[in-house]
Amino acid sequence: MMNDQLSQALNDQMNFEFYSAHVYLAIAAYCSGESLDGFANFFIVQAEEERFHAMKMYKYLNDRGKRVTLIGMSTPNNEYSSILDAFQHAYQHEQEVTKRIYHLSDLAMNDREHATIQFLKWFIDEQVEEESMFDSIINKLKRIDTDSNAFFMLDNEFAQRTFVPPTTA
Numbered sequence: 001m002m003n004d005q006l007s008q009a010l011n012d013q014m015n016f017e018f019y020s021a022h023v024y025l026a027i028a029a030y031c032s033g034e035s036l037d038g039f040a041n042f043f044i045v046q047a048e049e050e051r052f053h054a055m056k057m058y059k060y061l062n063d064r065g066k067r068v069t070l071i072g073m074s075t076p077n078n079e080y081s082s083i084l085d086a087f088q089h090a091y092q093h094e095q096e097v098t099k100r101i102y103h104l105s106d107l108a109m110n111d112r113e114h115a116t117i118q119f120l121k122w123f124i125d126e127q128v129e130e131e132s133m134f135d136s137i138i139n140k141l142k143r144i145d146t147d148s149n150a151f152f153m154l155d156n157e158f159a160q161r162t163f164v165p166p167t168t169a
């Protein structure tokens with residue numbers, strides 16, 4: 001049986017994943033405001049991914065006989081100075097998520113809660129992907145000028161991104 005401290009921490013993280021969707025949708029809105037529809041699409045898909053993460057935790061808590069509770073969300077940052085600034089903000093946000101997932105994993109390990117340790121492995125792997133993705137986009141953006149063809153090609157590339165729910169786990 002999972003202890004209350006661990007289930008509360010999982011519930012907190014579920015809420016933080018919903019908040020992450022909110023953060024990314026606000027970035028999408030900023031991009032739309034700048035008429036960068038490809039970048040906006042990228043963050044709309046990112047928001048969908050975050051909602052999927054939250055629902056994964058929602059289902060897990062239910063499966064473990066725990067009552068899920070939702071909390072109110074704080075206002076996300078709606079203004080950015082540039083696309084690079086928005087991606088840097090997103091990268092920092094993902095680093096915060098990783099820290100939180102590690103903390104959850106520590107709690108599960110301290111409690112020898114093997115099912116939860118296993119459940120969190122998926123999120124640990126996912127965070128490696130998320131951080132690497134944002135880091136590489138930031139590096140690209142730093143290399144290209146925002147008025148260049150390369151910048152608009154990137155916007156075009158991101159217009160193609162679609163949300164594909166992971167089939168494993």
Ligand code: MG
Pocket residue numbers: 017020049050053097
């Ligand atoms: Mg997430």
